[in-house]
Amino acid sequence: MPETVLFESERKETLAAVASYMRTVADKLESGDPVTLEAGGESVTLDPPETVEFEVKAEREGPADGAGELSLELEIEWDENADGESDTSLSIS
Incomplete structure (x- = not known):
């Protein structure tokens, strides 16, 4: 099955910053809200x-x-x- 990358971001971050991103995603997942990823003009919204x-x-x-x-x-x-x-x-x- 072919893979299409919808969004990608990779950079060095502190563990505290990574934890903050993960908490935001966790909060969105727990509440049932869509998750929007944004970086450098790119954006994708996912609704698991x-x-x-x-x-x-x-x-x-x-x-x-x-x-x-x-x-x-x-x-x-x-x-x-x-x-x-x-x-x-x-x-x-």
Whole structure:
């Protein structure tokens, strides 16, 4: 299935700034309001359904015998024309 990037922004931020962005998204998701992303003249508004697919991934990229790059990825997905059901539990602490 082809992928179309609707919006992309990548830059260095403090953890406090990242937490603030995530709190804003969390508040929007909890209230059922659409989420609007804006940067440099680009903008996209998404309106996720009540139930979504939530993927959490921790990765390490780089050589096995040297320093690499660590990442924490949080992804929310949903079908444009369908509403899904939750099937597993997750704990983040």
